[in-house]
Amino acid sequence: MNASISKNIGVLGAGQLGRMLALAGYPLGNRFTFLDTTGNPSAGIGDVIVDPNNQHLAEFLDKVDVVTYEFEHLPVALIEQIEQHKPVYPGSRAIAVCQNRVEEKALFDHLGIPTPAYRVVESAEQLEAAANELGYPVVAKSVTEGYDGKGQAVLKAPEQAEEAWNSIGHRQLIVEAFVDFVREVSMIAVRGRDGEVVFYPMAENQHVDGILRYSVAPLPDLAASVQETADSYIRMLLDELEYVGVMALELFQTRDGSLLANEMAPRVHNSGHWTMDGAVTSQFENHLRAVQGLPLGSTQAIAPTCMVNVIGHEGDNAAMLAISNAHLHRYDKEERAGRKLAHVNIVADTHAELLEKVRACHTLLPEAPPVAWSFEASL
């Protein structure tokens, strides 16, 4: 293991995930250079190279010792090109798999990780046939470029196939059976350069319209065996891909407690933001430790924690700061409908107290949906 701290970290993308990586990395002595190809960087920290026409890659690579990214919808060829010059973590194979739902499902199948039943289709007719076979409703998703619920459609009957096919507008779709799940959960794990893997406690996630709203961890009603199963699934993925860094795996938990893999992300993940205040080492610091070949930090939870996303409009920030053990993380972005602007991590001694505080926070966020935890009734 190369056990010295790198000075200059290069990050592809310059949004809030890059910002939070930098905030975690300055204390390690790292400096950050971001390569932004959107023309609208929001990191607000470090050196940002704005490069919408892909002219400044060499300049970026000159400045950095190691490269990572905050966004997986990058050309695989770009990552392969960078790999010729500087170490990139996670590597090009991880990004190739994670940005293509067909390859992702194939990997789950190969490793024996259960998923919802699915079919790959390449026409409206195939979509209708697959939906008939799986049983309605089904979800159709574009194979590439899915992000936050975009490029998806729900079919409730055969006659919706044509419209769904046209609305998504891709040549290849994945069609998935609906899962009668009890809750959505996620695993965040980290693999070091030497193959060491550490696992965070699973989080329960609440999405509305495909956008994450709340994550809570650790879970009071999670059987140890379920955590162990999730650990084993993500470990297989990490080892198979010879992965370095943080990976997120979103899963459905069904009524009988079993887990079905939904999708994975080769990066720090919104459902792991609770670790910034609720775990001994944040996902951001652990990602940086991993890509630098440093020992990984403890993933132990400190106390029950809920991450509340601030979407579209900011709430009453001062009032939120008056909630005891509430930690505000703003991204310094302009308000815009559906945009992730900030999150609040709320920590409490018990889950019941946590729920009370999260409800108080909810009243200060004009657009937040009510919180609904699967374990709420038992608190």
Add this chain to the structure above:
Amino acid sequence: MNASISKNIGVLGAGQLGRMLALAGYPLGNRFTFLDTTGNPSAGIGDVIVDPNNQHLAEFLDKVDVVTYEFEHLPVALIEQIEQHKPVYPGSRAIAVCQNRVEEKALFDHLGIPTPAYRVVESAEQLEAAANELGYPVVAKSVTEGYDGKGQAVLKAPEQAEEAWNSIGHRQLIVEAFVDFVREVSMIAVRGRDGEVVFYPMAENQHVDGILRYSVAPLPDLAASVQETADSYIRMLLDELEYVGVMALELFQTRDGSLLANEMAPRVHNSGHWTMDGAVTSQFENHLRAVQGLPLGSTQAIAPTCMVNVIGHEGDNAAMLAISNAHLHRYDKEERAGRKLAHVNIVADTHAELLEKVRACHTLLPEAPPVAWSFEASL
């Protein structure tokens, strides 16, 4: 109370304290502009205006909504000048008192806060007379510009008065009786714009050659009444100065448990760095909350924590990161004898476990002195 978050924070000074203020303030949505008059800024974050010839104050003030500082040895006239244009916290009276040992002692006396016996002297003859009166040894200190043990001398006998006077080279000195203290402790407290005051648990500090090496908090053997006494002392100081922000008060604890005030600092303080990982809200975030008129955060300790300073040379950083619940905070500065380069916060479930981990950390720092806690024998 003005309860909205300010956008742009101005900081006088651009060293590691400013750096850590910024790292705490980005998550609140703050941006930072530093005014550096030394020509050698090290913050490595935010916008730094390098202004050794005092030509850029207007530009600095244009950019910021509120001003604070990381260093109290600033001209009082400068703070008064800034107060005409932008809010400055803490205010000019605090800085005037804290940078002058005679005014500081007079304030302690005025408020009935006990101090070691002292005299003010203005010649070698007066120094000798005062030392004879107080009883040897005594400490002679310059009235102004004291920092980390500089401008001080210890006198063990009358014939050393002349040499001490000449070596310090100031027109006015404070001469203090030696205190037979059991330990050095410090209080960190925060006062909001609305007068709310919150107190951190007291820390025990270990200095070597006038430089802080270790701080540990909370203390397993501290009577609640002693913490209450320290709270009351610092509250009087904060209220008297109509203070806004973090204040540090260093004290000696004597054999009978009583406290004698040594000195105060109108800023975030090295002996409060443990709060970054050991308390619900760090001193840096609470200072920023205070100066912006926001609600103050909880000062509760999470677990026993020790801050280990890294002085002069860096240690084996990778090995330190392998210590469970060790948090590295590097300042991105070049190594130089006596220079504060980083600190490591170590958190543990018990003080005994903490001591073991601190000893492990000590072996990884070539120049660190052995740790010696007053309560060690009872662990």
